[in-house]
Amino acid sequence: MSATVAETFGLSRTFGAKTAVDKVDLTIQKGTVYGLLGPNGSGKTTAMRMLTGLLRPSGGHAVVLGTRLPGNPEPLKRRIGYMTQGFTHYRDLTVTENLHFVADIHDFSRSEKRQRINELLEIYDLDAQANMLAGAMSGGQRQRLALAATVLHGPELLFLDEPTSAVDPETRRNFWEQLFDLVEAGTTIIVSTHLMDEAERCHRIAILDHGQKRADGTPHDLMEQVAGRVFEVSGTNLRPISRTLANGADILSVSQIGARLRVLVSKTAENPQAAVEVALRGISDTISQPTRPNLEDVFVLATRNPVR
Amino acid sequence: MISLRHILAIVRKELLQLRRDRLTFGMIVMIPLIQLVLFGYAINTEVRHIPAAVVDQSNTGVSRALIQMVEATQVVRFEQRYITIEEAERAIVRADVRAALIIPADVSQRLVRNPAISGRFSPGGQDPTARPVAQWIADGSDTLVAGAIRSLRGMPLGELFREATNTPVPTFEVSLFYNPEQRTVVNIVPGLVGIILTMTMIMFTAAAIVRETERGNIEMLITTPIRPVELMIGKIIPFVGIGLIQVFIILGLGWALFSVTIAGSVWTLLVVTLLFILASLSLGLVISTFAKNQLQAMQMTVFILLPSILLSGFMFPYEGMPEGAQAIADLLPVTHFMRIIRGVVLRDAGIGDIVPDAVWLLGFSLLGLAVASLRFKKRLD
Ligand SMILES: Nc1ncnc2c1ncn2[C@@H]1O[C@H](COP(=O)(O)OP(=O)(O)O)[C@@H](O)[C@H]1O
Ligand SMILES: [Mg+2]
Numbered sequence: 001m002s003a004t005v006a007e008t009f010g011l012s013r014t015f016g017a018k019t020a021v022d023k024v025d026l027t028i029q030k031g032t033v034y035g036l037l038g039p040n041g042s043g044k045t046t047a048m049r050m051l052t053g054l055l056r057p058s059g060g061h062a063v064v065l066g067t068r069l070p071g072n073p074e075p076l077k078r079r080i081g082y083m084t085q086g087f088t089h090y091r092d093l094t095v096t097e098n099l100h101f102v103a104d105i106h107d108f109s110r111s112e113k114r115q116r117i118n119e120l121l122e123i124y125d126l127d128a129q130a131n132m133l134a135g136a137m138s139g140g141q142r143q144r145l146a147l148a149a150t151v152l153h154g155p156e157l158l159f160l161d162e163p164t165s166a167v168d169p170e171t172r173r174n175f176w177e178q179l180f181d182l183v184e185a186g187t188t189i190i191v192s193t194h195l196m197d198e199a200e201r202c203h204r205i206a207i208l209d210h211g212q213k214r215a216d217g218t219p220h221d222l223m224e225q226v227a228g229r230v231f232e233v234s235g236t237n238l239r240p241i242s243r244t245l246a247n248g249a250d251i252l253s254v255s256q257i258g259a260r261l262r263v264l265v266s267k268t269a270e271n272p273q274a275a276v277e278v279a280l281r282g283i284s285d286t287i288s289q290p291t292r293p294n295l296e297d298v299f300v301l302a303t304r305n306p307v308r
Numbered sequence: 309m310i311s312l313r314h315i316l317a318i319v320r321k322e323l324l325q326l327r328r329d330r331l332t333f334g335m336i337v338m339i340p341l342i343q344l345v346l347f348g349y350a351i352n353t354e355v356r357h358i359p360a361a362v363v364d365q366s367n368t369g370v371s372r373a374l375i376q377m378v379e380a381t382q383v384v385r386f387e388q389r390y391i392t393i394e395e396a397e398r399a400i401v402r403a404d405v406r407a408a409l410i411i412p413a414d415v416s417q418r419l420v421r422n423p424a425i426s427g428r429f430s431p432g433g434q435d436p437t438a439r440p441v442a443q444w445i446a447d448g449s450d451t452l453v454a455g456a457i458r459s460l461r462g463m464p465l466g467e468l469f470r471e472a473t474n475t476p477v478p479t480f481e482v483s484l485f486y487n488p489e490q491r492t493v494v495n496i497v498p499g500l501v502g503i504i505l506t507m508t509m510i511m512f513t514a515a516a517i518v519r520e521t522e523r524g525n526i527e528m529l530i531t532t533p534i535r536p537v538e539l540m541i542g543k544i545i546p547f548v549g550i551g552l553i554q555v556f557i558i559l560g561l562g563w564a565l566f567s568v569t570i571a572g573s574v575w576t577l578l579v580v581t582l583l584f585i586l587a588s589l590s591l592g593l594v595i596s597t598f599a600k601n602q603l604q605a606m607q608m609t610v611f612i613l614l615p616s617i618l619l620s621g622f623m624f625p626y627e628g629m630p631e632g633a634q635a636i637a638d639l640l641p642v643t644h645f646m647r648i649i650r651g652v653v654l655r656d657a658g659i660g661d662i663v664p665d666a667v668w669l670l671g672f673s674l675l676g677l678a679v680a681s682l683r684f685k686k687r688l689d
Pocket of ligand 2: 161
C-alpha cells in the first residue's frame with residue numbers, strides 16, 4: 001500500500017482560452033481506488049485522457065506506471081485499461097465479438113482468448129447475453145461488457161470515467177463489488193464520479209472544480225475536517241427560515257432535507273454555532289444542533305471557498 | 309513489427325459490421341448495377357433524331373423530296389412546320405426544336421447550280437453563281453447537336469434526280485479496329501469500372517474511419533496497442549473484395565446487356581484492377597484522416613469524383629484536353645486505370661503494354677497508405 005503508481009505535477013490542459021485542468025497535483029497509491037469527484041465540466045475526463053496518453057498536457061507532467069507523460073504512451077497501453085465515459089465499444093457487434101476483438105488486439109492466443117472470454121462472461125454475468133448485440137442491451141449490461149473488455153488484458157492500472165452514471169443503484173452496488181475484487185487482485189483504480197455515495201467508497205478522493213483540485217484525502221479525513229460547521233435546523237414553516245438563513249453572515253449554504261434544514265457555515269466563522277444562532281435571531285420555535293458532516297458537505301464547502 | 313493478428317482482428321470486425329449494415333451492403337450491389345444501366349443506355353455521343361422544324365418557302369415537289377431525304381439520314385426528325393423564319397427562331401429559343409431547315413423559294417434553281425449535282429449540267433467546273441440549296445439554323449450551344457447538323461452540309465443530293473450519288477473517291481481509307489460498329493457503350497463499360505470503383509472505394513473507406521470517430525469508438529481504439537498502419541491495412545482489405553465483386557457485376561452485366569466482351573487476359577485484368585482498387589482505397593484513407601464527419605468525407609469524395617469523371621478520359625478523350633487539364637488528370641488514379649482497362653478489355657493489351665500505369669498505381673497506393681498511417685494520430689488533440 002505504499003508504491004506510487006501515478007503522480008501528476010502541475011498537470012494542466014487548455015482548449016483555446018478555456019482551462020479544463022488547472023495545475024493539478026495528484027498522488028495515487030498502488031492497490032487503492034482513487035476517486036476524482038467533481039461536477040460536469042470540472043475536468044475529470046480531460047485529466048483521465050492526459051493520464052492515459054490520449055491528450056498532451058499543455059503544462060506540467062505526469063508519471064504513470066513509471067512512464068513520463070508527455071512522452072511515448074504506447075508501451076503504457078498494454079498495462080492500463082481505460083473505460084471511457086460513454087460506451088465506445090461496437091454497438092453493432094455482439095458481446096463475444098467485442099471481447100474477441102479486444103483479445104486479438106492484445107495478442108491473446110486462440111486458447112488463452114477462449115479461456116479468458118469464458119471467464120469474463122461468467123464474472124460479469126454476461127453468459128446469457130453472449131450473442132446479443134451490444135447496442136440492444138440495457139445500460140447495466142453494456143456497462144458490464146465495457147468493464148469486461150477493459151480488464152480483459154489484466155491491466156495494472158484501471159481508469160473508469162463515470163462508470164455508473166447510466167445505471168440503477170442495484171447495478172451500481174454490484175459494480176463496486178466487482179471493483180473491489182479487482183483491487184484485491186492488485187489492480188489500482190482511478191474512477192471519476194459526480195456521485196457522493198460513490199466517492200465515499202473510494203480509498204482517497206480529490207475534489208475537482210473548474211479544473212482545479214480543491215481538496216484531497218480519504219473521505220473520512222475530509223469529513224472530519226469540516227466537523228463542527230454543519231448544523232441541522234428544525235422548526236415550523238421551514239421555507240421562510242431557509243431564506244432568512246441563506247442571507248446570514250458566514251452561512252455558505254442551506255438545503256432542506258425533509259423536515260430539516262442542513263446549514264453549512266464558512267471556514268471564516270470564528271464560532272460556527274454562534275453564526276447560525278445570529279442568523280436565526282427573531283425566529284421562534286427553531287432548534288439548531290451540530291450534526292455529522294457527510295461528503296456532500298465537504299464538497300460544498302470545498303467548492304464554495306475559492307482556493308485562490 | 310506489423311502484427312497480422314491485429315490486421316485480421318480489424319478485418320473480421322469490419323466484415324461483421326458490414327454484414328449488419330444493410331444500406332452499405334445494398335449500395336455495393338446497386339451502385340454498379342444502376343450506374344451501368346444508366347450510363348450504358350443514356351450516354352450516346354452519336355446524335356440521332358434531333359427535333360427540328362422546317363420552313364418551306366418553296367413548297368414544291370423538289371422541296372418536299374429534299375425534306376424526305378434529310379429525314380432519311382435519321383439525324384433530325386421534323387416535328388414542326390413554320391411559315392416564317394422568325395417563328396422557327398422563336399421555337400429554337402423555346403427549345404421546342406433544336407434546329408430549323410429553311411428552304412428558299414428558289415430552291416429548284418439553286419439545286420441546278422449546286423456543285424453536288426453540277427457535274428451533270430456543267431462538267432467544265434464549278435458554277436460561280438452556285439449557292440447552297442437551303443439553310444440550317446441550329447442551336448449551337450450544344451456542340452454535339454451543332455456537329456450533327458453540320459455533318460449534313462455535304463449531304464449528297466444525287467438521289468433527288470433518281471441517280472447514284474456522285475461520291476468522289478475518298479482521300480483516306482479508314483479501318484476501325486476493336487469497335488467496328490462504333491457503339492459508344494463499348495468504350496463506356498470498361499470506363500465505368502474505373503468511375504464506379506473511384507466512387508465506392510473512396511467513399512466506403514473514407515467513411516469507415518470517420519464512422520469510428522463519429523461513434524466514439526476511436527477513443528477505445530487508440531487506448532489499445534494497435535498501430536495506425538495495422539488499422540489502415542485492416543480497414544482496406546475487406547473493400548478489396550468488395551471492389552472485385554463490383555468489377556464482376558459491371559463486366560458481367562456489360563457482357564450480358566451490351567455484349568462487351570473481354571479481349572485481353574482475365575489475369576492481367578485482375579492484377580490491374582487490384583492495383584486500382586488499392587490506389588482508390590488508400591486515397592479514401594487519406595481523406596478519412598482529414599474529414600471530421602461522414603458528410604465531409606462524402607463532400608471530399610465528390611471533389612475527387614467529378615474530375616475523375618470529366619478528366620480521366622471516361623467522357624472525353626484525354627489527348628484532346630489542354631496540358632493543364634492533363635496534368636491534373638495524371639494525378640488521379642482513375643486516369644491511369646482508364647488507359648489500362650480499356651487496353652486490356654478492348655484491345656487485348658498484355659502486362660508489358662501497361663507497366664508504366666500499373667507501377668504508378670502501385671506507387672500511389674503505397675504513398676497513400678503511408679500518408680494515412682502517418683497522419684492518423686493515436687491522440688485526441
Ligand atoms: N476537446 C475539447 N475542446 C474544447 N473544450 C473541451 C474539450 N474537452 C473538454 N473541454 C472543456 O473542458 C472542460 C472540462 O471538460 P471535461 O474534462 O469533459 O469535464 P468532466 O469530465 O468533468 O465533465 C469543459 O468545460 C469542456 O467544455
Ligand atoms: Mg466527463
